[in-house]
Amino acid sequence: MSALDRKVKFLQRRHSKSYVFFLVFILGVAFAVMLLVRYYVLEPVRMPDNSLYPKFKTNSVMWMCKLPSCTESIKCGDFVWGVLRNHSKMVRKVLAVPGDTITITNNAKVYTPKRNFKWNGEDAFIETRSIYVPRKGDTLYFDKLNDVEEDYLISLMNEQNEQFYIKSSLWQGNREMPIERIGSTKLGNRLVSLQELDYMPWQDRYLVELQIFQSEPGNAPIHLKRELFNKQDSSKITFYVVPEDCYYLICEKSSHCADSREMGYFTKNRLLGRANKSANKIQKKIDTHISQAKKLVTMAINGKQNNKPPKDKTIKPSAKEKKRRPPKPSKKD
Numbered sequence: 001m002s003a004l005d006r007k008v009k010f011l012q013r014r015h016s017k018s019y020v021f022f023l024v025f026i027l028g029v030a031f032a033v034m035l036l037v038r039y040y041v042l043e044p045v046r047m048p049d050n051s052l053y054p055k056f057k058t059n060s061v062m063w064m065c066k067l068p069s070c071t072e073s074i075k076c077g078d079f080v081w082g083v084l085r086n087h088s089k090m091v092r093k094v095l096a097v098p099g100d101t102i103t104i105t106n107n108a109k110v111y112t113p114k115r116n117f118k119w120n121g122e123d124a125f126i127e128t129r130s131i132y133v134p135r136k137g138d139t140l141y142f143d144k145l146n147d148v149e150e151d152y153l154i155s156l157m158n159e160q161n162e163q164f165y166i167k168s169s170l171w172q173g174n175r176e177m178p179i180e181r182i183g184s185t186k187l188g189n190r191l192v193s194l195q196e197l198d199y200m201p202w203q204d205r206y207l208v209e210l211q212i213f214q215s216e217p218g219n220a221p222i223h224l225k226r227e228l229f230n231k232q233d234s235s236k237i238t239f240y241v242v243p244e245d246c247y248y249l250i251c252e253k254s255s256h257c258a259d260s261r262e263m264g265y266f267t268k269n270r271l272l273g274r275a276n277k278s279a280n281k282i283q284k285k286i287d288t289h290i291s292q293a294k295k296l297v298t299m300a301i302n303g304k305q306n307n308k309p310p311k312d313k314t315i316k317p318s319a320k321e322k323k324r325r326p327p328k329p330s331k332k333d
Contacts, residue, residue, distance in 0.1 A: 041067055042279060045081055047091060051251040051259075052079070061283055062091060064273030071271055076100075076114045079275035080249065082266055084258070085159060089272070092249035092259055098135040102248065103128065121253070124261045126203050133265065134242040141239045142228060147202040150226060152264035153240060154199070159267065160243060163231040166198040170212070173220030177212075182224075185211045198226065244268050 043064050050058045056079075064081045074080060078094045096102045096112055103111040108122040129148045134140060140153055157164060170177045185192045185208045192200075192208055200208075205224045213222040228237040246265035251257035260266060 041065065042276060043081075043273065044283075045089075045091060045273075049090075049257075051253050051257045052091060052093065053253050055079075055252055056091070060287065063276045063279035063283060065276045066273040070274040070276070071268070074247065074271070074274055076112065080247070080271050081273040081275075082249065082271045085263065090258070091275075092266075093252060094247055095250045095260070096131075096133045096248035098133055098245040098247070100133045100248070101130060102133070103130045121255045123255060124203070127206060131248070133248050134246050136242060136245045136268075138242045139239050140242060142237065147205060151202050152260075154228075155264035156242070156246070156267070157228075157240060162240075164228050164237055165231055167227045167229060168197045169225045169227070171223045171225055172212075172216060172218065175220070181212060182208060197224070247271065 043066055045062050045064050047056050047058055047060050047062065056062060062079065062081075074094055074097060076094055076097055079091055080094055081089065081091050083089055095110070100113050102113075104119070104122070104125045105111075105128040106125055108119045108125075110117055110119050110122075129146060131148055131152070140149075142150070142153070145153060154166070168179065170179050170181055179194065179197075182192050182194060182197060187204055187207060192204075209222040209224055216222065229235065230237060244267035246267055248260045249266050250259045250261070
């Protein structure tokens with residue numbers, strides 16, 4: 001068979017209906033695979049804020065693995081994609097996993113089972129506190145929790161739609177004091193209201209206790225005690241069984257950033273994915289090349305502008321000045 005015959009047969013196959021159908025089929029399969037990967041395996045997430053600076057800047061892209069194998073193997077130091085209680089999404093760093101106990105001091109030192117470090121800019125912990133991050137099935141007894149853990153447990157129970165109410169009382173040592181004593185304390189420039197007492201953050205309760213201790217005689221400690229009761233039968237809630245594994249998530253940029261310090265534990269069902277290191281390394285190289293290309297283009301544009309000849313800045317005489325000037329002598333004269 002000659003080369004011409006082979007070429008004719010090739011062109012006939014190429015323009016046949018079966019060949020066109022095969023190409024369409026291949027493209028359809030490729031598109032379907034891309035969609036599956038995009039929605040069920042890897043998803044690009046754009047950083048909405050500067051909370052993980054300098055590791056990730058605002059508008060930088062992170063690739064999140066959404067497979068169960070990724071969300072089942074979250075470790076300390078991983079970056080995870082999660083959902084806040086207002087249904088907005090965020091990316092945070094894992095400081096502690098289920099079963100860990102961490103300590104954050106009032107001078108921003110952090111102690112975890114994996115590492116100890118200085119958290120620059122941390123100012124939420126005005127007193128040193130240790131925090132246990134519960135596992136699924138752990139039983140937490142309310143009277144054994146410190147004030148930070150109380151806040152986190154109440155927040156967790158609200159997230160799980162538990163029906164309960166809180167009753168607060170004021171104690172000096174073993175002596176109960178009138179709760180109205182709270183109304184004479186201040187936070188900032190305002191008086192404290194009894195209506196806000198039940199859900200007041202632990203930092204504010206600590207400051208209220210400190211004010212009362214300084215004004216009351218005796219050395220017995222002041223304690224704002226909270227008790228939980230079931231809304232259905234008003235029975236006292238003394239313990240709570242944790243329904244999901246919990247994680248403690250933080251921001252790299254510690255100030256003005258919503259994380260576990262403010263919102264408490266993040267349950268496993270609120271974590272959508274874990275950052276894929278390999279994909280993010282490739283993305284970082286791409287971003288670096290793009291930024292270098294932008295710099296080169298900017299330099300080239302600036303260089304062209306600098307190489308332009310300077311404009312003639314000599315002031316041309318006006319028509320009136322030309323009339324006033326005497327005429328130049330001619331060569332004949």
